[in-house]
Amino acid sequence: MHLYLHIPFCKQACHYCDFHFSTNTANKRAIVEAIAREILLRKSYLPEGDMETIYFGGGTPSLLDETELHLLLDTIHKHFRVSPDAEVTLEANPDDLSEATLQMLAKAGINRLSIGIQSFHEPHLRFMNRAHSALEAEQCVKLAQDAGIDNISIDLIYAIPSEDHTILLSDLSKVFTLDVPHISAYCLTIEPQTAFGSWLKKKKLRPIEEEYAAQQFEILLRALGEHGYEQYEISNFARDGRYSNHNSSYWKQRPYLGVGPSAHSYNGESREYNVSNNAKYLQAVQKDIIPSTIEQLTLADQTNEYLLTGLRTKWGVKMQKLEMLSNGAFTLQHSGELEKMTRRGWIREEAGILLLTQAGKLFADRIASDLFIE
Numbered sequence: 001m002h003l004y005l006h007i008p009f010c011k012q013a014c015h016y017c018d019f020h021f022s023t024n025t026a027n028k029r030a031i032v033e034a035i036a037r038e039i040l041l042r043k044s045y046l047p048e049g050d051m052e053t054i055y056f057g058g059g060t061p062s063l064l065d066e067t068e069l070h071l072l073l074d075t076i077h078k079h080f081r082v083s084p085d086a087e088v089t090l091e092a093n094p095d096d097l098s099e100a101t102l103q104m105l106a107k108a109g110i111n112r113l114s115i116g117i118q119s120f121h122e123p124h125l126r127f128m129n130r131a132h133s134a135l136e137a138e139q140c141v142k143l144a145q146d147a148g149i150d151n152i153s154i155d156l157i158y159a160i161p162s163e164d165h166t167i168l169l170s171d172l173s174k175v176f177t178l179d180v181p182h183i184s185a186y187c188l189t190i191e192p193q194t195a196f197g198s199w200l201k202k203k204k205l206r207p208i209e210e211e212y213a214a215q216q217f218e219i220l221l222r223a224l225g226e227h228g229y230e231q232y233e234i235s236n237f238a239r240d241g242r243y244s245n246h247n248s249s250y251w252k253q254r255p256y257l258g259v260g261p262s263a264h265s266y267n268g269e270s271r272e273y274n275v276s277n278n279a280k281y282l283q284a285v286q287k288d289i290i291p292s293t294i295e296q297l298t299l300a301d302q303t304n305e306y307l308l309t310g311l312r313t314k315w316g317v318k319m320q321k322l323e324m325l326s327n328g329a330f331t332l333q334h335s336g337e338l339e340k341m342t343r344r345g346w347i348r349e350e351a352g353i354l355l356l357t358q359a360g361k362l363f364a365d366r367i368a369s370d371l372f373i374e
């Protein structure tokens with residue numbers, strides 16, 4: 001079983017971010033109490049079984065103080081059987097990771113950190129309106145390792161506008177000195193409801209060129225491969241098999257419970273979406289109402305979701321499962337498309353498993369959507 005907690009607060013808004021968060025932290029304690037209440041209200045959502053992963057995401061969960069973190073962890077332990085070797089991840093920003101905070105996190109049972117470094121280049125950090133400095137980005141990993149948390153993932157953003165690839169190469173060489181087992185690398189995308197989105201509309205920012213983004217991605221793939229990182233999902237790279245067990249559970253379609261404003265849950269048949277509004281969330285949960293909308297998944301939805309997430313991973317998608325989920329419609333609708341994609345060198349089938357080739361990984365989402373069933 002898998003649990004996600006959405007902590008919807010940030011110090012400041014990064015110019016590219018369209019996640020749900022508020023920079024007004026006045027009701028942070030009340031929201032945390034409501035999330036604890038939601039855990040109790042939803043304790044029967046998942047089938048019986050040990051909690052294998054717990055993931056504090058956001059927003060910025062490293063803004064939680066000791067009391068708030070303990071309230072959430074104690075509530076989880078009270079209502080679920082947590083596996084003794086559960087992966088407990090907390091997303092953190094470098095500016096929050098003081099020695100004292102890291103020791104508090106380690107003592108509380110956080111055994112994996114996902115650190116939002118994004119770049120080590122000061123002008124790029126300022127361009128994106130990140131709250132931390134390049135120096136903090138470099139220092140926080142060592143501090144975390146000294147505090148005994150060595151299962152660390154670093155988030156990086158590539159395709160940040162730049163004259164050439166020098167800054168990306170310099171960012172990568174800094175990453176490799178930090179000796180972390182996991183890296184998530186995301187292409188800078190410009191979403192409409194963000195500062196970058198509004199700059200784009202006003203022509204104060206040029207769109208990210210596809211060719212530039214593809215070149216940066218290829219540089220990244222080569223460098224990470226040379227340093228022993230396995231690309232186990234399009235944007236995720238791990239050394240020595242230290243995958244994110246929590247994120248892998250999403251990609252493998254395992255049921256999970258998500259609590260907090262804007263969190264999603266999945267039980268195999270439907271998805272639930274909590275309201276993306278802190279005040280509305282608080283008001284509802286204080287009345288013991290879960291403010292969520294439910295989407296029943298048709299067999300076509302389930303097939304398409306399996307394709308979209310599974311094809312991005314090194315585990316691929318099982319043809320037999322596609323046939324079963326789609327009642328045989330998958331091959332019927334797509335045998336021609338599958339042949340064409342195989343000839344183009346984008347996909348391959350191995351022992352009944354459909355996988356993307358290295359070339360296909362550049363078009364993962366397009367390939368999946370071309371294979372969707374109706």
Ligand code: SF4
Pocket residue numbers: 009010011012013014017018019021058059060093116
């Ligand atoms: S990227 Fe992270 S820190 Fe920045 S606004 Fe979004 S959630 Fe907050």
